[in-house]
Every structure is written in C-alpha cells, then in structure tokens.
Amino acid sequence: MIEWLKSVISDPGILSAIEVTFTMAVCSTAISSVLGIMLGLLLEKFQFPGKRIIVRMNRTLMGVPPVVVGLVVYLLIMRRGPLGPLSLLFTIKGMVIAQTLIITPIICGMIYSYARKAAPGIRVFAVTMGASRAQSVLLTIREMRREIYFCMVTGFGRSISEVGAVMLVGGNIKGRTRTMTTTISLLKSQGIFTEGVALGILLLVMAFILQWVCDMLQKEEEQDENY
Amino acid sequence: MRITDLEKTIGKFCLKVDDLYIEPGKIHGIVGPNGCGKTVFLKTAAGILKPDKGSIDYEGLTSREITMMFQRPYLMDTSVYQNLIYPLTIRKIKPDEAEVDRMLEKVGLLGQKKQYAKSLSSGERQKLSFLRALIFHPKLIMVDETLSNLDPESEELFEEMILEVQKKEPVTWLIVNHQLDHINQICYQIHHMEKGRFLKS
Numbered sequence: 001m002i003e004w005l006k007s008v009i010s011d012p013g014i015l016s017a018i019e020v021t022f023t024m025a026v027c028s029t030a031i032s033s034v035l036g037i038m039l040g041l042l043l044e045k046f047q048f049p050g051k052r053i054i055v056r057m058n059r060t061l062m063g064v065p066p067v068v069v070g071l072v073v074y075l076l077i078m079r080r081g082p083l084g085p086l087s088l089l090f091t092i093k094g095m096v097i098a099q100t101l102i103i104t105p106i107i108c109g110m111i112y113s114y115a116r117k118a119a120p121g122i123r124v125f126a127v128t129m130g131a132s133r134a135q136s137v138l139l140t141i142r143e144m145r146r147e148i149y150f151c152m153v154t155g156f157g158r159s160i161s162e163v164g165a166v167m168l169v170g171g172n173i174k175g176r177t178r179t180m181t182t183t184i185s186l187l188k189s190q191g192i193f194t195e196g197v198a199l200g201i202l203l204l205v206m207a208f209i210l211q212w213v214c215d216m217l218q219k220e221e222e223q224d225e226n227y
Numbered sequence: 228m229r230i231t232d233l234e235k236t237i238g239k240f241c242l243k244v245d246d247l248y249i250e251p252g253k254i255h256g257i258v259g260p261n262g263c264g265k266t267v268f269l270k271t272a273a274g275i276l277k278p279d280k281g282s283i284d285y286e287g288l289t290s291r292e293i294t295m296m297f298q299r300p301y302l303m304d305t306s307v308y309q310n311l312i313y314p315l316t317i318r319k320i321k322p323d324e325a326e327v328d329r330m331l332e333k334v335g336l337l338g339q340k341k342q343y344a345k346s347l348s349s350g351e352r353q354k355l356s357f358l359r360a361l362i363f364h365p366k367l368i369m370v371d372e373t374l375s376n377l378d379p380e381s382e383e384l385f386e387e388m389i390l391e392v393q394k395k396e397p398v399t400w401l402i403v404n405h406q407l408d409h410i411n412q413i414c415y416q417i418h419h420m421e422k423g424r425f426l427k428s
Binding site for chain 2: 124129130131132139142146
C-alpha cells in the first residue's frame with residue numbers, strides 16, 4: 001500500500017497538483033486570516049448603524065456555495081470582464097482571489113462570534129490594569145490566540161478541499177492550475193480510479209493532521225470549575 | 228476623590244450621586260442590598276463605565292494609578308507568574324523576583340507560580356487578582372466583593388495585607404461589602420447605598 005502511494009505521488013503530474021494545492025492554500029489562508037481576523041475584531045468592537053445587516057450578510061456569505069463565488073470571480077476576471085486586462089484567469093492568483101472571497105467571511109464570522117464572548121471581559125480587565133489602547137488590542141489578540149489558530153486551520157481545510165471555484169477560475173490546467181481535488185475529479189471522469197483514491201487518501205491524511213493540530217490547541221483550554 | 232452630580236442609567240436602573248467625598252488614603256466600605264447599584268458605582272468610578280452626567284475629580288490621579296478587582300477576576304491564558312506581573316509588563320518595569328516570590332509565599336501560591344492560571348480554585352484566583360492589583364502600587368483600589376465568599380482565614384489574611392499597605396504608603400480603598408462582613412471593622416468610613424443612591428452617613 002505504501003509502495004503504491006509512493007508510486008502515485010512520484011508521478012510528476014500529481015506532484016505538481018500537490019504543489020499547486022499547497023501554494024494556493026497557504027496564500028489564500030494567509031490573506032483571508034489577516035482580513036478575516038481584522039474585520040471580525042472590528043465588527044465586535046464598534047457599534048454603528050447597519051451593523052446587524054452586515055453581521056447577517058456575513059453569516060450568509062459563510063454558507064455561500066463556492067462554485068457561485070467561482071462564477072462571479074470568473075465573470076470579473078475573464079478576458080472581456082472588468083478585471084480582464086490583469087490576465088488573472090487560469091492562474092493561481094485568480095484561484096487565490098476566489099478562495100479568499102470564500103474563506104474570509106468564514107474566518108471573520110467565527111472570530112466575531114468568539115470575540116463577542118471574550119473581548120468585552122478582556123477590555124475591562126485591560127482598563128483595570130491601566131493598559132493603553134494598543135496594549136488592550138494586543139492582549140485581546142493574545143488571549144484569543146487559540147481561537148485564531150482554530151479559525152486559520154479551518155480556513156486552510158476549506159481551501160485544500162474546495163473544487164468548484166478552483167475548477168472554474170483555474171481551468172484545471174495540468175502542471176499550472178490543476179489541484180489535488182480537480183485532479184481527482186478529472187481522473188474519475190477518465191475512469192482511472194486507483195490514482196484518484198490515492199489522492200483522496202492523501203487529502204484525508206492532511207485533514208487528519210490538521211484535526212490533530214486543532215486538537216492539540218484545544219487540549220490546554222480552560223477547565224472551568226463549573227463543569 | 229470628589230464625585231458630583233453623577234448620573235448613570237442602565238436599562239431601568241439609575242445611579243445618582245449628588246455629592247460624595249472620598250477621603251484619600253483611607254479605607255472606605257460600601258454596603259447595601261443586592262441590586263442597589265454598588266457595582267455600577269464602582270465601575271463608573273473606575274472609568275469602566277462612562278457616566279451620562281456629572282464628573283469625578285480624582286485629585287490628580289491618572290487612570291494608570293486606579294485599579295478595580297472583581298468578584299470573578301479575569302485571569303489571562305498563561306501562567307500564575309505571567310498573570311501577576313502583567314501590570315509591570317505593560318509599564319515596562321522589570322519585576323523584582325524576590326518581592327514577587329515573597330508576595331506569592333504570603334498567600335500560599337508560591338508552589339503554583341509556574342502553573343496554568345486558569346487551573347486555580349476560585350479562592351486562589353481571588354488571591355492572585357489581589358496581588359496583581361497591589362504589585363503596581365496604584366493609588367486608588369476598588370474591590371467588588373472580592374473579599375466576600377472567602378474562608379475566615381483568607382479574609383483575615385487580606386485584611387492584614389490591606390493594613391500592611393496602608394502602613395507603608397496609604398492607598399484609597401473603595402470596598403463593596405456585605406452588611407455583616409468582618410472587613411467593615413477596618414474601614415474608616417462606611418457608605419450606605421439604596422436604590423442607586425447614597426444615604427447620608
């Protein structure tokens with residue numbers, strides 16, 4: 001079995017798919033994390049008219065089908081689209097844009113929910129300690145670090161497992177924009193199941209490792225005396 | 228500290244303080260029935276809640292010299308030691324390790340110095356929060372029933388430590404208590420509250 005997996009992975013086409021998947025996932029998770037964490041914390045901190053509608057929109061976007069986002073991004077960056085001249089269609093950059101639009105609302109929404117529970121208490125504590133505004137923000141981020149890691153891991157998981165948007169925007173071009181998931185989809189349509197299954201196993205292993213990282217982060221969590 | 232014409236409304240509750248003078252460097256107790264506004268008053272006086280009206284004259288104290296302790300103290304997601312020195316960390320003061328150990332020893336937390344703070348029992352949490360408030364030498368300390376719900380021994384220890392602080396460098400204490408708390412005995416003045424107002428003492 002291991003030999004078989006090895007032979008599959010050593011195929012240059014598959015290797016490139018793994019590389020593309022990781023490049024895309026790391027970039028889109030990084031950008032989405034920065035945006036999502038910032039937006040989530042800002043949304044919690046400030047009260048403004050229309051906030052409830054924004055929160056509701058955020059929740060809606062958290063569940064939007066990726067393929068819809070893919071279609072919208074495709075229309076924007078296709079040659080005759082408004083962003084056509086940037087020639088982002090069928091590139092990893094284009095895929096990262098689509099994934100960022102999918103993952104940012106998820107991270108933002110999760111951070112907002114966590115922050116609503118934790119941040120007010122942290123801010124009051126910071127005031128009683130005489131912390132400055134910047135120190136208070138820093139403390140909030142530090143106190144929420146486990147939740148932040150968790151959101152990032154979730155975002156990464158979304159990114160590597162996504163097919164629809166990546167297929168539409170990336171075009172599934174061998175060696176350039178073909179990812180692990182789009183490879184599986186293609187292999188299946190060609191009736192080549194063994195390599196598809198091998199890639200599936202690889203993705204599962206990656207999901208397991210992510211799950212394991214999450215678990216380690218959660219383990220140290222507070223043992224509240226009320227439980 | 229002088230508070231004049233202070234008003235703070237939260238929902239149906241209204242806190243109203245016409246004129247209250249808190250003599251500096253003394254221990255003041257605040258007593259009153261549940262829901263009479265003691266906590267709202269403390270939070271407003273500590274600058275956590277913004278008053279709707281009126282003013283508080285801190286007589287030259289800055290917000291960095293004022294602290295407040297809660298009944299359920301907030302503990303940071305780190306060790307007992309890091310929690311204790313946090314006020315020093317944000318002031319970029321290097322902690323005096325011998326002094327830190329002496330303080331922890333005094334309340335019996337020295338053994339838990341490196342332990343994860345959130346694993347402490349509620350009594351230990353209050354002790355840690357008490358030390359954390361003392362470590363940066365504030366000039367005005369507000370205590371929200373932290374000293375209630377303690378066992379008699381700990382209560383005595385806290386009283387002893389408060390008096391020790393007062394001997395070295397007098398601090399203004401505003402302590403919310405229950406009517407029958409032992410600690411009222413060390414208070415210089417007891418202020419009675421009812422329905423959001425202070426009664427003449």
